[in-house]
Amino acid sequence: MLRPLLQATAIVGALAIIPVSTSAMAQVDTKSYRELDLFMNVFNKVKSDYVDPVDNKTLVKGAIDGMLAALDPHSSYIDALDYQNMQIQTQGNYGGLGLTVTAEDGVIKVIAPAEDTPADRAGIKAGDYITKIDGKLIYGDSLDSSIEKMRGKPGTKVSLEIIRPGRDEPIDVTLTREIIVQKPVKWEIKDDVGILNLNTFSATTGADTRAAIAAIVKKLGHQPLGYIIDLRDNGGGLLSQAISVSDTFLTHGEIVSQRGRGNDIERYYAESDVPGDLTHGLPLIVLTNAGTASASEIVAGALQDQHRALIMGERTFGKGSVQTLIPLGPDSALRLTTARYYTPSGRSVQEGGIEPDIIVPELSDPDYKTRPVFREVDLRKHLINTKKVDNSLLESDDKTDPRFDMTAEQLKKEGIKDFQLHYAVETLARLASKPAAAK
Numbered sequence: 001m002l003r004p005l006l007q008a009t010a011i012v013g014a015l016a017i018i019p020v021s022t023s024a025m026a027q028v029d030t031k032s033y034r035e036l037d038l039f040m041n042v043f044n045k046v047k048s049d050y051v052d053p054v055d056n057k058t059l060v061k062g063a064i065d066g067m068l069a070a071l072d073p074h075s076s077y078i079d080a081l082d083y084q085n086m087q088i089q090t091q092g093n094y095g096g097l098g099l100t101v102t103a104e105d106g107v108i109k110v111i112a113p114a115e116d117t118p119a120d121r122a123g124i125k126a127g128d129y130i131t132k133i134d135g136k137l138i139y140g141d142s143l144d145s146s147i148e149k150m151r152g153k154p155g156t157k158v159s160l161e162i163i164r165p166g167r168d169e170p171i172d173v174t175l176t177r178e179i180i181v182q183k184p185v186k187w188e189i190k191d192d193v194g195i196l197n198l199n200t201f202s203a204t205t206g207a208d209t210r211a212a213i214a215a216i217v218k219k220l221g222h223q224p225l226g227y228i229i230d231l232r233d234n235g236g237g238l239l240s241q242a243i244s245v246s247d248t249f250l251t252h253g254e255i256v257s258q259r260g261r262g263n264d265i266e267r268y269y270a271e272s273d274v275p276g277d278l279t280h281g282l283p284l285i286v287l288t289n290a291g292t293a294s295a296s297e298i299v300a301g302a303l304q305d306q307h308r309a310l311i312m313g314e315r316t317f318g319k320g321s322v323q324t325l326i327p328l329g330p331d332s333a334l335r336l337t338t339a340r341y342y343t344p345s346g347r348s349v350q351e352g353g354i355e356p357d358i359i360v361p362e363l364s365d366p367d368y369k370t371r372p373v374f375r376e377v378d379l380r381k382h383l384i385n386t387k388k389v390d391n392s393l394l395e396s397d398d399k400t401d402p403r404f405d406m407t408a409e410q411l412k413k414e415g416i417k418d419f420q421l422h423y424a425v426e427t428l429a430r431l432a433s434k435p436a437a438a439k
Contacts, residue, residue, distance in 0.1 A: 065077055095154045158175055193227070206240075210248055233292070243256065248278050255302045259342065260338055290315065312358045364412075
């Protein structure tokens, strides 16, 4: 399943049958009927003349898949297996490797490995291509088929052949499947700074974030210097939880708005379900990278536009669209892009993403300079942003920290395993040391 998914509230899929008058029918565009006639001609020809018999269900599903694929990368038809995969993504646990993948050019492309999973520990990275599973070429297989082959009973092994852009030889890895437990929020304390690591926006992310804040204060016995919200490689999830998390750190103001095909604008504001800023105005830093997508970008954009947090790291993925789940029956649904979302200042992150206030590279990754970056703009048929923001000033800033020239090996010798997090902790400590009036 494609991880950058912002799922809005489901729409009831029942359709009422309304009588249509003859005059109204006469006004229907006859061109549409001609196109449907063409479709039925092809359908009947395939049924009658294709080399092997084909059932109606296969042809109709293929037609629906093709129709939605012509729209954008995030609209799709969801059958029973797809729906099960989506449920797992937002709230369940499963036996597998901890990979989020998509299909591209007949092979499987890695969106991101989940933190502390077999895939993550094996060194699989975003942008890698999986070409073989257990020694068998998977070129041309469906995404669902490949996902099913990688999942399985915990304790069993599976081998993958990985093609990594920039490397001449494939990478062979053997992984042991585990129970992948969806832990939307993890927390820790470093140098009196509370760190909130948000991995996904599932059904409990908002509540888990508030629980983590309470746990940090209890562990310290006092308020921390501030908080770091780590949204790196968080591909999103539920819109409601993005609003809930943003609300946790805001006392008032707009969080996000969404605009559909017409002129209707739906706005969401702080204090919808959380009374005030639970961190009491303490300094906030939000860490982002190219894997920060969708619901994560809503949180980063809201806190940036409301001047509540400093965004640090790298430009985000750039998925600024909303998908609505429309049931079509007991075992199928339509996931359709129905709106674009906008940050409080009216920015669309579609294509361009969110630029950090302070750009900090992922120096702890030894492949940082050679690893290709994968974002929304690289997806075929992505929605076009008609109001792009000029980020040239941010991108051309040459006043960088001299440590940005260090290698991963040099950082490791200094005991720094995660340079971006280390940099954020140092920066937050400096922010917290300033007089209150200067914050």
